[in-house]
Amino acid sequence: MHIADLSKGMMGANGIVGGAPPLVCGAGLAAKTLGNGRVAVGFVGDGGSNQGTTHESLNLAAVWQLPCIFVVENNGYAEATSVKYSTACDDVADRASGFNMPGIVVDGHDFFAVYEVAGEAIERARAGGGPTLIECKVNRYYGHFEGDAQTYRAPDEVENVRQNRDCIDNFVARAMSAGLVQEDDLASIDRDISDLIEDAVNLAKAAPKPEAEDLLTDVYVSY
Ligand SMILES: Cc1ncc(C[n+]2csc(CCOP(=O)(O)OP(=O)(O)O)c2C)c(N)n1
Structure with missing residues (x-):
């Protein structure tokens, strides 16, 4: 947020x-x-x-x-x-x-x-x-x-939407039927995004724990 x-x-x-x-x-x-x-x-x-x-x-x-x-x-x-x-x-x-x-x-x-x-x-x-x-x-x-x-x-509200109206499924179906993308392109985008998330999680896990004095960082601004 x-x-x-x-x-x-x-x-x-x-x-x-x-x-x-x-x-x-x-x-x-x-x-x-x-x-x-x-x-x-x-x-x-x-x-x-x-x-x-x-x-x-x-x-x-x-x-x-x-x-x-x-x-x-x-x-x-x-x-x-x-x-x-x-x-x-x-x-x-x-x-x-x-x-x-x-x-x-x-x-x-x-x-x-x-x-x-x-x-x-x-x-x-x-x-x-x-x-x-x-x-x-x-x-x-x-x-x-x-x-x-x-x-x-x-x-059944959520399941119904997942099955019939998922925006990514709809996008893929439309884009592929129009010949805008191939299955390989989409698979490689999915892989890139997974890698990006994996790297970010690993980076966060490996980062040092914040110290007590970090508590107020980015909380107050002085002009
Ligand atoms: C001014 C204000 N009042 C109440 C809240 C508490 N609050 C957080 S999210 C939320 C509901 C928001 O619903 P909606 O605008 O439909 O957005 P959605 O979460 O569905 O995207 C409320 C009442 C708040 N953050 N700000």
């Missing part, structure tokens, strides 16, 4: 539900002011989509016509609360019209559909057309935390 890589334009994730949209407005305003063609993209869940911060940011981005994209990853649950209990509309994207911006629903399991929709939103933002709200309908395979018994879900 707490990662950032400014060299890649990844400004940081944070633990505040609905925390991304205001930050995205700031990044979008900077891009618009500097005229550097950048587009700010922020992500919230269905729970985060109900936060006041999200609504205020949608309004601000629309009023200032900022180059922003607000992505709602609607996986149907905020912790253990179903979206059916928390959200008055079927599609969060419908709210976009209240802020006078395009609101698009896309199958978040479909790599190609998300790519297309995101590309159009980026193009619009770069051309001065303002923000877009994209709602990706997705599912989650795991609970909210390790050990979550997920008693709030139907017993």
Whole structure:
């Protein structure tokens, strides 16, 4: 959750539900002011989509016509609360019209559909057309935390998605049938990723244990 890589334009994730949209407005305003063609993209869940911060940011981005994209990853649950209990509309994207911006629903399991929709939103933002709200309908395979018994879900819900809607399986099937990749290419990507993870785990295990004085490292910043 707490990662950032400014060299890649990844400004940081944070633990505040609905925390991304205001930050995205700031990044979008900077891009618009500097005229550097950048587009700010922020992500919230269905729970985060109900936060006041999200609504205020949608309004601000629309009023200032900022180059922003607000992505709602609607996986149907905020912790253990179903979206059916928390959200008055079927599609969060419908709210976009209240802020006078395009609101698009896309199958978040479909790599190609998300790519297309995101590309159009980026193009619009770069051309001065303002923000877009994209709602990706997705599912989650795991609970909210390790050990979550997920008693709030139907017993076959996850298995059904795994069998029929897995986004990587769908991507592989589509990409292979279109002749974009071969089985060997995918196997070698899988191997590379496994090696990368294995190396990172080994590096972490071999690293010296932190000392007591390391406790406050990267916790406080002094200007
Ligand atoms: C402002 C705030 N309120 C409550 C929490 C506790 N909390 C952490 S995750 C979460 C649920 C988030 O659900 P959703 O936005 O749907 O995202 P998902 O976890 O499904 O990706 C909550 C309530 C928090 N981190 N921040």
